[in-house]
Amino acid sequence: MTEYERFGEYEPSDRGKVGTALTFMFIGLGVGALTALLFAPKSGRQLRKTLRRGFEDAREVLDDWTDQAGDIARRGADLAGQAREKITPLAKAMKK
Numbered sequence: 292m293t294e295y296e297r298f299g300e301y302e303p304s305d306r307g308k309v310g311t312a313l314t315f316m317f318i319g320l321g322v323g324a325l326t327a328l329l330f331a332p333k334s335g336r337q338l339r340k341t342l343r344r345g346f347e348d349a350r351e352v353l354d355d356w357t358d359q360a361g362d363i364a365r366r367g368a369d370l371a372g373q374a375r376e377k378i379t380p381l382a383k384a385m386k387k
Contacts, residue, residue: 328338
C-alpha cells in the first residue's frame with residue numbers, strides 16, 4: 292500500500308504543466324538555434340564572432356531584467372512599509 296493510498300486520493304496539480312511545457316520549449320529553441328549556427332555556412336572565425344555577439348546581447352538583456360526586478364522589489368518594499376505605517380496605529384487601537 293502506498294502512502295497516497297493510505298492518506299487518501301492523490302490528485303496531481305495542473306499548475307506545473309505550463310511551466311514544464313515552457314521550459315522544454317525554450318530548451319528546444321536553444322538546441323535548435325545552436326544546431327542551426329553550427330551548420331551555417333560560415334567560417335569558424337565568423338561563427339565565433341556571431342556567438343560572442345549573441346552572448347553579449349543576451350547578457351545585456353539579462354542585466355536589464357535584473358535591474359527591473361530590483362526596481363520592482365524596492366517599490367514593493369516601499370509600499371509594504373507604507374502599509375505597515377498606516378496599519379500599526381489601527382492595530383494598536385483595536386487591541387485597546
